[in-house]
Amino acid sequence: MSAAASAPHPSRLREPAYPGELVLTPVSRRPTVLEDSTLRTILDRPVPAFEASTAERPEVSVVVVTRDNQPFLRLCLESVLAYTGRPCELIVVDNQSTDGTGAYLERLAAQNPSLRVVTNEENRGFATASNQGAALATAEVLVLLNDDTIV
DSSP states (O other): OOHHHHSOOGGGOSSOSSOTTOOOSOSEETTEEOOHHHHHHHHHSOOOOOOOOOOSSOSEEEEEEESSOHHHHHHHHHHHHHHOOSOEEEEEEEESOOSSHHHHHHHHHHHOTTEEEEEESSOOOHHHHHHHHHHHOOSSEEEEEETTOOO
């Protein structure tokens, strides 16, 4: 498939997934930490709304499991919503985050109907949370995506 065939239509993007001037090189790898200015830019940015697919059934279900990783999660989800060209449902399973992730996910889901959120009251672990998300998926194609992936 050519790049042109897989690229989303330009009208699908309401705003960039993230500012191009962000410094994404970590200042630490264990744990992964970004520059303070980058973190502020990500966390202070308004929660965006992206054009929703008009398809009745999604072609792809993307499941993301997260726990206390809000800056990376924002980069991940907002890039998926901005740049996924196919009708897609996005399922996020939050494993008891305490860093504001829950409030962010509520705001993002309110503005983006293709996003569904599962909130676990306890950390159920990555494998169990992945299975929770997969069980909700309705598309024939299932993608398990780490919360620190940028599309």
